[in-house]
Amino acid sequence: MIDRIPSGFHPFVLPFLFGMVFVLSYCLFGMVRILWQLPKKDLRKFLLSLINPKIIVKNCWDILKDCLIHVKLWKRNKLLGYMHSSIAFGWFMLIVLGHLEVFLFVPERIHMFYYPIFFNYFVAEVGDVTIQGALLMFLMDFFLLVVLSGIVLAMIKRVHSRFFGMRRTARPSLLNQIGLYALWAIFPLRLLAESFTAHISGGSFLTIPANWLFRQFLGNDLNMLPTWWAYSIALCVFMCVLPFTRYMHIPAEMMLIPLRNAGIKIRDSRKGFAKLQVYSCPNCGVCIDACPMSVNRGNLKDCTVYLTRQMRRGNEKRIEEISDKCLLCGKCHTVCQVQVEGPQLRIIERSRRHYNLSPDYSNIDVQPMVEASSGAKVLYFSGCMSQLTPAIGQSVESILKKADVDYVWMDREGGLCCGRPMLTAGRFEAAKEIVHKNEEIILGSGADTLLVSCPICYKMFKEEYQLKGIRVVHYSQYFNELLQQEKLHLEKSDLCYVFHDPCELGRGCGIYDEPRKLIGKSAGIAEAEKNRAESICCGGSLGSLTLSFAQREEMTRAALENLYTSRADAIATACPLCMATFSRYADRPVRDIAEILDAQSSPVSEKNQ
Amino acid sequence: MDFGFSLSKSSTINLDTVDTTLFRKLCEMEPDARICMSCGSCSASCTAAPFSGMSLRKVILAIQRDQDVRPMLSNCMLCGKCTMVCPRGINTRHLILTLYRIYDR
Structure with a gap:
């Protein structure tokens, strides 16, 4: 040649x-x-x-x-x-x-x-x-x-x-x-x-x-x-x-990978790493089908692919609309091939808004709450949303009693919010104030384990709180431990449940197996067509700031249709918000995993008698 | 001079003279503000109520009367329980955020 x-x-x-x-x-x-x-x-x-x-x-x-x-x-x-x-x-x-x-x-x-x-x-x-x-x-x-x-x-x-x-x-x-x-x-x-x-x-x-x-x-x-x-x-x-x-x-993706591997996080929604993510979006549109908001062809233009497009174009009005509407369920991030952090991008974008009024929690005295929370090894935090679904807290309490656990219920009489809704609304300073208040209560209580039943709070405690020396545990994990230590006696029911993975628990914290194990031990379990990381948001998420009640209803019904594919007798979930949302439209009972476990369990001592 | 009692300020509200620009602005940005029927579900479920007397029902009424709502609003944690319980399906969190945004009194 x-x-x-x-x-x-x-x-x-x-x-x-x-x-x-x-x-x-x-x-x-x-x-x-x-x-x-x-x-x-x-x-x-x-x-x-x-x-x-x-x-x-x-x-x-x-x-x-x-x-x-x-x-x-x-x-x-x-x-x-x-x-x-x-x-x-x-x-x-x-x-x-x-x-x-x-x-x-x-x-x-x-x-x-x-x-x-x-x-x-x-x-x-x-x-x-x-x-x-x-x-x-x-x-x-x-x-x-x-x-x-x-x-x-x-x-x-x-x-x-x-x-x-x-x-x-x-x-x-x-x-x-x-x-x-x-x-x-x-x-x-x-x-x-x-x-x-x-x-x-x-x-x-x-x-x-x-x-x-x-x-x-x-x-x-x-x-x-x-x-x-x-x-x-x-x-x-x-x-x-x-x-x-x-x-x-x-x-862009060739540069995104080394930056991500170095552990860089988004700090500003328009600069640096965020900008790189926006340019890394290949516009493939996989997130459109995945997005729970796109049910019945609605909100098609509010998926992450359009957020990155509008961010490249600098269309401020649309950027605001898109970032405020999202449920932050995290599914677009899961299915994304280049892992564009759609939810995080939106949260940081929300923090750019200017507000004339700022919340101020300095008037809240935590001392009475510290006293009410002291004196036990296990501190149970049910979360504020659980007050709307009292069955969760009652069941958790009943199980803890049966297993003879030394516990105290931190927010039985109502406590503070964990701060996650404020955080996802982009108001970081206010969220930090709430976090500090809760930290004071938890650290002051002298407990060594923080038991949490709400996945929204759980994610928040895991990621944003500084709780040195305190083990933060989700109740699905904790109850599995109790069963392993044979502190509870279980009788299996013949009902069959389908487990709905709450966004914050599954995609948010990576807990998929523990709730299934619990249900599997106390009843039958079936799987929906889309489950685990592919699970569809219930539509009640606090992530969205602007979605209306009617729009959410469509999403809830679509999520329910997916759960019905399992042909189970009842729906099980591990989130008070999912439970409250589903209960509104479901044609079959919706139960929390604590309720299921509580109904099937009895103290070990009774069995021995 | 102390007579052993005092006169409280008149609580008469003259709706003809009240400045409703803030309420109208709020309704423009969050039309749901108009459909509130003051049932009080939001007040009953509020996480901030024990601390600042927060009650969204009262806030909406007070805005229409141009009264100060800052103390009540200051302890809202956006937890969203009011949204969950509202029988009218009002997006209460967005309503509060909008108020935070446009409040200029």
């Missing part, structure tokens, strides 16, 4: 070069800007993580897994996974193999960085084909075929998304469409260009037959240059619109 063109240059590489320089400088500039916007502490943390060998390996592995092979997407949807990994990984291999070709055959050209892209134009095959050359040519054709198959799937998806099991996808804007069509055009053009040149440069199973075919009716070389020009221009168009389209997620 030898150089065919002595200068190693042809004007058709110029569009490509222009696009490449543009996109690289844009990304470099953006990268520096995002790092600049990070708080100094985070920046230090990130830079230190870059020299930690463990995190380096994790970064490389995650980039390979998520950006090139799209493992998570494969797990979710095979066709979508194939489509993405064929284009991403195939293209990546074409670039790598192109460089390898240049390195092996014309090493003196390796410094011209357009050479690997247009290799077939610049070389000619002379003499016998070496085995290396044939293998490389074969691989190049093979990966081109892989990419083309992905492109065909992408075209089908655009026309008929249901073929991919997606009911709804995000509608691309004009620039996105230009980027999309440019991307589609690149690879067929490359095939054509390489085919027209194949009798000079050589080729493999794809390009040589195509070359032969074209020569049957296009008997000259005049088509060669226009197709190479077109290929270069398609690349240029794609790269020039890339920063302004969803394809920005390709470079």
Whole structure:
């Protein structure tokens, strides 16, 4: 294989070069800007993580897994996974193999960085084909075929998304469409260009037959240059619109992964890490189908994909609407391939609002509450919402008595809120004040275990409270421990329950198995179609600030329909809010896991008598 | 001079002279404020009630009469129980947040 063109240059590489320089400088500039916007502490943390060998390996592995092979997407949807990994990984291999070709055959050209892209134009095959050359040519054709198959799937998806099991996808804007069509055009053009040149440069199973075919009716070389020009221009168009389209997620995600692995959190909803997340959103629209608000085609434009879009456009009115409406159930974050933190992004966004009035809790005297909470090892906190569902607290108390636990009920006569509703409303200062008040009570009580039955409070205690020396435990975990220690005697009932995973407990705290174990021991258990991390929010969530009662009803009914698929006799849940919300519309009983356990359990001593 | 008793300030409310701009603004941003029927479910379930006498029913009435609601509102924790119990389905939390936002007295 030898150089065919002595200068190693042809004007058709110029569009490509222009696009490449543009996109690289844009990304470099953006990268520096995002790092600049990070708080100094985070920046230090990130830079230190870059020299930690463990995190380096994790970064490389995650980039390979998520950006090139799209493992998570494969797990979710095979066709979508194939489509993405064929284009991403195939293209990546074409670039790598192109460089390898240049390195092996014309090493003196390796410094011209357009050479690997247009290799077939610049070389000619002379003499016998070496085995290396044939293998490389074969691989190049093979990966081109892989990419083309992905492109065909992408075209089908655009026309008929249901073929991919997606009911709804995000509608691309004009620039996105230009980027999309440019991307589609690149690879067929490359095939054509390489085919027209194949009798000079050589080729493999794809390009040589195509070359032969074209020569049957296009008997000259005049088509060669226009197709190479077109290929270069398609690349240029794609790269020039890339920063302004969803394809920005390709470079952005490669930076997001190291930042996330370094443990960086969102501090400002418009700067630094948040901005990077917004740019990392690939606009795939998986969150639209997942969003509980999108039931009956309502609120379609309030999903995370539209939040990131509006944030890129700077549409303040819509940003406010979208961030206030969300239930913060966290499902979009769970299903998101690049893990854009939709809920967190919204909470921080809410904190930007200006209020004329601020809450002030300095008048609340916690001393009487400290005294009422003292004197026991286990401090039970039922949460304020449980006052609307008194059965939960009563059942927990009854179980604790049966198991002979030394406990005191901290908010039996009403206490303070845990602060999470205030936190999710974006009023961090007020939430902190409530947190401090509660900390005073809990630390002052002298207990060593804080037993919590409300998952909203549980998440708050776990994440925002400084409770040194006190074990925070969810009642589902605690009751399992009691059963393990054989402090309770259980009798199994023949009722069958379906367990609804509350958002804050499942996706929020990762507790899925303990409540199921409890139900499994005291009654029958069935599973709904969508459960665990895929569970659908009950619609009563305090996360949403603006959803109306009527809108919520639709969501609750949709969540109930999902639970009915299990054909269970009754619904079990572990959240007072889910329970109150479901009880309103459910056609079968809704029970808390504590109620179920309480009904089936008896003290061990009674059994022995 | 101390007569052993005192006169309390008149609590007459003249609805013709009361400044209702704040209430109208509130209704504009949160129309639910108009459908409250003052049943008091929110007051009964309120977490902040024992501390600041918070009662959303009273707040809505007081705003219509242009009375000071700041002391009551200051202890609201946005816990959302009032939303759960409201028979009219008022989005009480948004109503309170809107008040926090536009309150200018």
